[in-house]
Each structure stands twice: as C-alpha cells, then as structure tokens.
Amino acid sequence: MNTVPNPIPPSDPAARELLRLADQCVKCGLCLPHCPTYAQTRDEGDSPRGRIALIQGWASGQLVWNAALAAHLEGCLGCRACERACPSLVAYGRLIDGARACRQAQRPRWQRWWSRRRLETVSDAVQVRRLVGLLARLRGAGALAWLGRLAPSRLAVYLRLARVIGTPSPASAVPSVTMAGDAVELFVGCTQEGLQGGAVMAARALLARLGVRARIADESLCCGALLRHAGHPEAADRRRARVAEVHAGRTLVGFSSACVGELREHPGLAGTAELCAYLDALVWPETLRLRPAPLRVLVHEPCTHRTLLGGNAAVHRLLGRIPGVVLIGLGEQASCCGAAGTYMLERPGMARALFADQLAAIRAAAPELIVTTNLGCALQLAASLREAGLEIAVEHPVELLARQLHPPLEA
Template identity: 55%
Template sequence: MIPLQTPVSPSDPADRDLLRLADHCVKCGLCLPHCPTYAQTRHEADSPRGRIALIQGWVTGELEMSNTLARHLDGCLTCRACEQACPSLVAVGRLMDGVKARRVARLPVWRRALRRRWLSVLSDARLTALLGRLAGRYRVSGLAGWMERIGLARRRWLVPYHRLATAMGAAARPMVADDRPAADLDLFVGCMGSSAQGAAIAATLRVCERLGLRVRIPSGSACCGALMRHNGYADEADRLRAGCVQRHAGRTLVGLASACIAELREDSALRETLEVCDFLDRAVWPASLKLRPLPRRVLVHEPCTHRHLPGGNAAVYRLLARVPELEVIPLPGNDTCCGAAGTYLLQQPAMAAALLRDKLASLADLKPDILVTTNPGCALHLAAGIREAGLTVAVCHPVELIL
C-alpha cells in the first residue's frame, strides 16, 4: 500500500522543501503509462508515483536509505514525461534533482569528492576533447575491435564505456574558438562540443556565413552545469551556470545541445537562449539562397529535453522542410526516452539498453538513411546501438543536412 500522507515532519529545511514538492502528488497514477522505466519493469517502485512515495518515506524517517531504495530512485531517467501527464503539476524533475543533492550531501567526504572528480572530467571541455581524441585512436587503431573479439568489451562494468568510446571516436572533430567581439550571436558549444558535436558546429558556421551572420565562439568553452545538477551537485552546477551568465549575458545566445539549452534557460539572464534550429528557422533567408536537393529518408529523434523547450521540436521539422527532396519522418515512440539521459547510460546501462531496443526496432523497420537528434548524449547512445545492431544509418544533428 502506498502511503497517502506523511505524518512526521523533517527538521532539515532542505528535507522540508523536498516533502512539500512530494506532497503535491495525489497518487492518481495518471503518470504510470508515461514512465519508461515502469513500462519496462511493471514495478510500482519504478513509477513516478512509487518513487515519490519512497521519497516521502525516506524524508520523514519511515524508510532507511537501503540499496534497494537507492536502486529504485536511481532508476529515474529524469525525462519528465510524467510531468506532462500530471494533473497536480508535480515538479518531478526538480524533486529528483533535490533528492540526489540530499543523498550526495550525506555521503562520506571521500565518496563525494571521488564522484565530483568523475563528473568534473565529463564536464570539462578540454578533458572531453582529449577523451574524444583518445576515443578516436581507440576506434581506428583496432583496439576497440580487439577488445570485442576477446570478449573484454562484454565485461559488465566495461560495456557502457566501450560503447561510448566507439561512438565518441567516430563523432569527435576539432573545434576552433572565435572570440570576435562584434558578432550577431554567441554559439554555446558546452563541454561536449568537439568530442560529440564538432560536425554540427562546423555546419552551423557554414549556414550562418551564408545567411550573413557573424558567430562568436568564446575560447575555453564552459559547461552549463546540467551534468552536475542531475547528479546531486547543485552548488557546482550553479557555479558553472553563473560562469555562462558572465560570459554570455546580454548577447544573443544559441545552443546546439538541447539539454544545455534547458539548463541555461533556468537562469533569468539566459532565459532567451535559443536552440540552433529554432534560431535558423527564425532568421531571414535570402531568396537567392538555394539548398541542394538531398533525396534521403530522415527520421527525427526528439530528445526529452528538447520536447520540454518552448515550441518543442517544431523548428527542427520546419528547418528540414527547406531541403528539397528530403523525406522527414518522426521516429516512432518519440515520447519515450531513448535511455541516454545524461550520465544514465553509464550508471544504469541495462535499463539504458532496454529503452534503446525499441528505437533500434523502429530504425530496422523503417530503414532510414539518416537519424537526426539535437542532443549529443542521445546521438552517441543511438549511434552505438546502431553499430551493434549492424544497421547502416548515419546519426547527425539536423543542421548538418542544411547546405
């Protein structure tokens, strides 16, 4: 039986804030059909309603933080599909981020520091660029194939890192900063720019040049803070986002990665940050600019973070509609997370792989030439799955198909 009320009030103000958020849930269950993890396990504790009940029990002291409880809470993708169906408007994403922050705060100092270091590597543009170059060598040197042949790549702890490295090795491209003071827009490339979206950056620069737009890419690209926030390090996330405010406030800011844009827009100074397809769709296109025909079938993957942005993915479809002879189709099941979810694909590889299978089945059935997505994590996750499934589908950012 799921408790409908929590009679014990916590003494810690942060816990009281979590309880106030959780108590908005009326346990109606309308969220259940929309939760990807519940659809996989059919376990109440893997549903939004169930997780909120567990949080209420933990915050009020009725439940201890056991391995089982942690497993159910950590299984949340924070995709926020449940929020769209919730009549009580429960802020599940904010609640889950808050719970992670409280759990991190109660970790031993050494574990907290170790996790922060791991996340710092993933959110440092210089280090991810280096990882991208190393991943490229891992892929082309034959080491990745050798690891697969001898079975090491199938070791449980190594599987997600091997998958990510092979996909990143194919996607990594060098990126050149352009700190020009006078520009029409700042291009936010974040911490994964050269390691996962180098081709998209180059394509954006080409299109903007044809549209007569000057682009500024500040040197020393910074992380937006999303990875830190969704892993429980809210203070570090706030610090990183404040750096972005200092760097870009008062300028037209355009981003390539939907998750970064969602994080940046949470700050009032960056509330007008635009996704690149939305920005290009709004731009003035000269009548003389003719796009080359591209007779290909394209499926559009809609990342969870992009579906929650104002206007959703509509601009992606409008931008692609400018390309002559391009057949554009939404990927079936776009309302369900692909399983990437930031660092989730590394932390919960079994569930991430299970959620990916439905996407791969649709690709095998519809046989597109190209799959486009605006999230680099989703792109790497999907590309790795496509490779393993033996499908011949290219994965890229929508802007790469323009011009």
C-alpha cells in the same frame, strides 16, 4: 564498506522542501503511462508516483536509505515526461534532483568528492578533446577491438560509445573569432566540439550564409546539468552562473537540447535559444538555396526537447526546406532512447531495454539518416544501431542543412 545514511531529519530545510514539492502529488497515476522505466518494469517504485511516495517516506523519517530505495530513485531517467502529463503540475524534476542532492549530502566526504570530481572531468572540454584524440589513435591501431574482447563489462559499456566517436573534428581547432558589433554566441558546452565538432562547423557556415556573425567563447564552459542530476547542485550552479557571466547581454544559442533546457533555468539565461529554433526564426534570403536530397530522414526528438523546450517543430520546418527530403518519426515509440546523460553508462541494461522498442520502429521506418538535437541521444543511437548491425548515420540537423547549401561548402 557501504554505509547506510540516516533518515533525513524532518526539520532539515532540504527535507521540508522535498515534502512541500511531494505534497503537490495527489497520486492520481496519470503519469504512469508516460514513464519509460515503469513501462519496462511495471514496478510501482519505478513510476513517478511511486518515487514521490518513497521520497516522502525518506524525507519524513519513515524510511532509511537502502539498496532498494536507491535502485528506485537512482533508476529515474530524469526525462520529465511525467511533468507534461501531471494535472497537479508537480515539479518532479526539482523533486528528484533535490532527493539526489540530499542523498549526496549524507555520503562520506570522500565519496561526495569522487562523485563530483568524476563528473567535472568528463564535462571538461579540454579533457574531452584529449580523450577523443586518444580513442581515435587506439581505434586506428585496432586496439579498441582488442580491448573489447578483454574488457570487463563495466569498461565494455564505455567502449561501445568509443567505437562511434570519430576523430576530433577540425571545429575543435577553430579559434573563437572576435568581431565588431553584435554577434550571436554559440554555446558548445563541454562536449559539443570534441564529440560532434562537425555540427559546430556546419552551424557557423550556415549562419554566415544567413548573414549572422557567430563566435564561441575562449573559455571552456559547461551548463552543469550532469552535476545537478547527480546531486551536486552547488557545483552545477557555479558552472551555470559562469555561463551567465561570460555571455551577459549577448544572444546565446545552444546546440544540445539538454544544455539549453538547463541554461534556461537561470534568470540571466532564460532567453537562451536552441539552434534549430533560432535558425528557423531567421529571415532566409531568397538567394540562399538548398540542393535537393532524396533521403528518408528520421527526426528523433530528445526527451529534453519535448519536455523542456516545447517540441521540435522547428527541426521539421528547417529540414522541410530541403527539396526531396522525406521526414519521418518514431510514432508511438517516441519515448526515451536510454541516453539520459550518464544513465546509459551507469545502467546499460535498462538503457538497452529502452532502446529496443525504438529499434523495431527504426527498422520498420528504414531511414537513410537519423538527426537528433541532443548529443547524448546521438551517441546512444549510434552505438545501439552499430550493435544491431544497422549502418545508419546519426547527426545534428544542422549538419544535413549545411551539406545541402548551394553553392556547396568548400571541402
């Protein structure tokens, strides 16, 4: 049975905070050309300005939560492209996350628990590694293709990602190494080792060549971003606070732009570095050489790297060290690929529509390899390219760098 939550009482502190944030918006509309969902639907309710107006109506008690309101607010990608274009500096990310938290608070207790528990499970590193191992066995037995033919549409959305997830990388079996003296701490989060373990191995190898000791915490940690964007800020805060506690006083370096952006919101983690930016800032010895690679490499820029981390110029500089590499971008189609955390699973239709524009640009650019600094984007790109019949590998930039080390890494 579906229930319609009551309006938020205007006296509620959460409602007052939503209204305070929303009142910064002057409804100028400069954000509209930058919103991926508005570009698809041309519906004002799917624009930042429209969503802010809906939040104002709901928080002031003029609107009740219904299917139409939910479709507009839950349909937001959270890419925050609008924030970069806003002359009034509206904190749209805090606003949409706050609205979702208020919505969760109005749901029945069991629904809140189920929503939170699902996300806690998929953002648990141990569970992720087990799932990847299971998927590898199913794929090896030909079961994924069989399931794909029989699966309902909801399950099929998950299977499309399962087909592009490789077998668990040896990185997931590499224990953390405690070293004497200071060491850089690699934040692998809840999914990096299980879903893109090759990047972890590559980073450790490259850092070693650069004379940097690297370690990974024994404890499985998560930045909490998925929980926060789904309306569970308390659970997200606990996870992020634990990261700050474990890595206190250390240099923390993250692989995924989304995780780094989330961690930096915590006062104790404001100095968290993104891996490519960290590598770019190091002094590279003249003896460290990279072998030539005559490749056309498309550098995909995740929304989180563009909006939260200030752009990926460091990625271009790093890959520019490889002789022969030709770096290309998406040009005017450099918008959201449709991943957006769990968005690609919950709203696959919109996710596919968002990627369609990029697909045309990718076909025209004809890259031999695509690199991206966000794991969710990597999965969305790989799955979408496979569906389109394009055999283009997608990986983290550090994997290409490590592969070109001279002398090469031992097999």
